[in-house]
Amino acid sequence: MMQMARRFGGLAGMLAVIAFFAINLPETFLTPRNLLNISQQVSMLTVVAATMTVVMVMGDFDLSVGSMASLAGVVAAMLFTRDFSIGAALAASLAVGLAGGLFNGLMVSVVGILPFVATLATLTVFSGLAFLVSDGRTIFGRDIPEAFGAFARGGPVLGSVDERALVLPNLTLVAAVVVLLVWLVLEQTSYGRRLYAIGGNRDAARLAGLPVVGLRLSAFAFTGLGAALAGLMYASRVASANPTQGDGLMLTAIAAVFLGMTLTRDGQPRVLATLAGVVVLGVLDNGLTQMRVDSYVREVLVGAIILFAVGLSALGRRGLRRG
Amino acid sequence: MGRALKRHHGETDAMTIRTAITALATTAGLAAPALAQEVAVITPYLAQPGTQFYVDGFTARADELGWEVNVIDTAGDVAAVISRMEDVVTQGVDAVVINVDPAQIGAGLQTAADAGIPVVGMDAGSDPLVAANVTSNGYAMAAETAVYVASRIGGEGNVVMFTFDPFPPVQVRGVIADAVFGNFPDIEVIDRITPDVADGGIADSRAQMEALLAANPEPGSIAAVWAAWDQPALGALQAIEAAGRADEGIVITGIDANPQAREAIAAGGNFEASVAQDFEGIGRTAADTVQRLLDGEEIVQKVIYVPANLITAANAAAAE
Helix, strand or coil, X not given: CHHHHHHXXXXXXXXXXXXXXHHHCCCCCCCHHHHHHHHHHCHHHHHHHHHHHHHHCCCCCCCCXXXXXXXXXXXXXXXXXXXXXXXXXXXXXXXXXXXXXXXXXXXXXXXXXXXXXXXXXXXXXXXXXXXXXXXCCCEEXXXXXXXXXXXXXXXXXXXXXXXXXXXXXXXXXXXXXXXXHHHHHHHHCHHHHHHHHHHHCHHHHHHCCCCHXXXXXXXXXXXXXXXXXXXXXXXXXXXXXXXXXXXXXXXXXXXXXHHHHCCCCCXXXXXXXXXXXXXXXXXXXXXXXXXXXXXXXXXXXXXXXXXXXXXXXXXXXXXXXXX | CHHHHHHHHHHHHHHHHHHHHHHHHHHCCCCCHHHCCEEEEEECCCCXXXXXXXXXXXXXXXXXXXXXXXXXXXXXXXXXXXXXXXXXXXXXXXXXXXXXXXXXXXXXXXXXXXXXXXXXXXCCCCCCCCCEEEECCHHHHHHHHXXXXXXXXXXXXXXXXXXXXXXXXXXXXHHHHHHHHHCCCEEEEEEEECCCCCCCCHHHHHHHHHHHHHHCCCCCCCCEEEXXXXXXXXXXXXXXXXXXXXXXXXXXXXXCCCHHHHHHHHCCCCEEEEEECCHHHHHHHHHHHHHHHHCCCCCCCCEEECCCEEEECCCCCCCC
16 A cells, blocks of 8 residues: 555656646646746756756765856856857856866765765855856846847747747757756666666675766766756846856755655656656646745745655655565 | 636737726726736845835735736746746736846746736836836936035045946946046045845945955045945944944945935934835836736836935934
8 A cells, every 4th residue: 555655646646736737727727838838947957857867866966056057157158248159158168067067076976075065065166156257247138149048939839829839949859858868878878777776785886896986976977067058048048147047956956856756666766757856846836826826835835745745755665664 | 707808809809898897897986806907026036125115015006906916936036037927928917017137038028928918127127028117217326325425525535335236226326326436536436346245235245344444544545435235335334333433434325225224324323325215116106007008008118217315314214
């Protein structure tokens, strides 16, 4: 019984959330336009959470992703102000993400600092760098190339509803590609299986001859790169960059992974489960806003739902162990 | 009923019919709330005191007009403002009021424009897709205090400026103060400080001012402190008093006239002047502006200024 609750409780809860909004917002919630809106609204969170899954698979996590997203945004924007091409600015900013991620990996795996401490420190470092690079300013307006801001507003046209074009947002496509890539890496390669092995038992993985240090180091590169990409997506969406704008992504991304873990049989992070977690969080924001729920009540509710889902899953796991 | 009409006849028809019915109801001496308008107020900055006053003024006026108001705070997240705008457009509100730089939420403004839903800014900034922005004239406010400083110190002496260029409404204040002080050949701006505002700005401003006082020990070596808002002015006041240099006649001015600043000004110390924006007035005027748009008026002047008042010891206690 507990096993059933554990296995399908999370899924049932998620479907219940969707059904709840579908019933309460019959005319607007399950419309193609609203679903596409949600997909775009969660696109940045999806990228951060998907790449966060890579390190959480090993039992690690990365607190610096939010400030890395901010840093990547201002790096690109500052390069725009210096007349770099969009391609060069994006490449440089992704390179910053990769370097930051590898640095995190170095601190965690080679130096051996706890991920909580190491990435808390780099959170501060990246945030400080973002302020340094941008001089504390919001970079916006003519400094941002038209095409960069237009990217987040555009996408392939799917059709037309109520004489308004229905667009598959570019940001949604980017997020989908990232989820696909992370899924391939984690689920379809021996690299991914080794990360899961480290998550299962690090000592056993080492004794089995896995290059644990190198694997942990390289895995952090994904979160750095993903955070930088999300920062660029955020900057494109708001056609501007300021040194704090990505900060909120970190906690929500970790929450999404935990929420996703309630869906998997063994309670391990899986990227598709993470995606489900992201969608639930996005749906809650979208639906509760449409139902005119006070934004502070909305925050309390979202937190409570995370606790409820993860709590249920923890109880289920305990039941499993006893049984 | 209004929304049912909207679905069948489109936004414009529904609006006209609704306006007509509202007019009928009014002439018949009936209250209008049966056709309550729905307005969403979206801001990332609700935690800031000024924003709360805007929203209070707005909701007070909206109550009088019989609207349903949904206030949405995204807690600093600007991209979430776009998301919530998309949501309320989907929900089918009659108007959206924003309190965020429109340059950063172009996607949300476009969504509202495509759906024919008017957007009014509450101290937000100008944009072709914002029907009107209601605000104080930041240039005029900064001119009030900068000119106060310049004339108070007789057009000569060293001035310390506290500015915050990342936030556009505060940035324009700095520009004017630069121009005013630059126009006096004997006024020298010895430092233009951007304080760390993470804790509200008082503590870091105090620390920075303490360093400056230590670097300029001669009495009279600092004639005035011009701050683009009140917190740095309060921090500077604390530093000057703590350094025992309150009797040197250093003139301090702030902008916004928050309660703490009013108290300091009323006490008659170094903190001599500030400017009070009429936040509630901005909120009320924003509501009136929404009403004008819902009545079908095309607003030509896209920026609507609500006057601000210079606060000195003479009126600090009286005003509010």
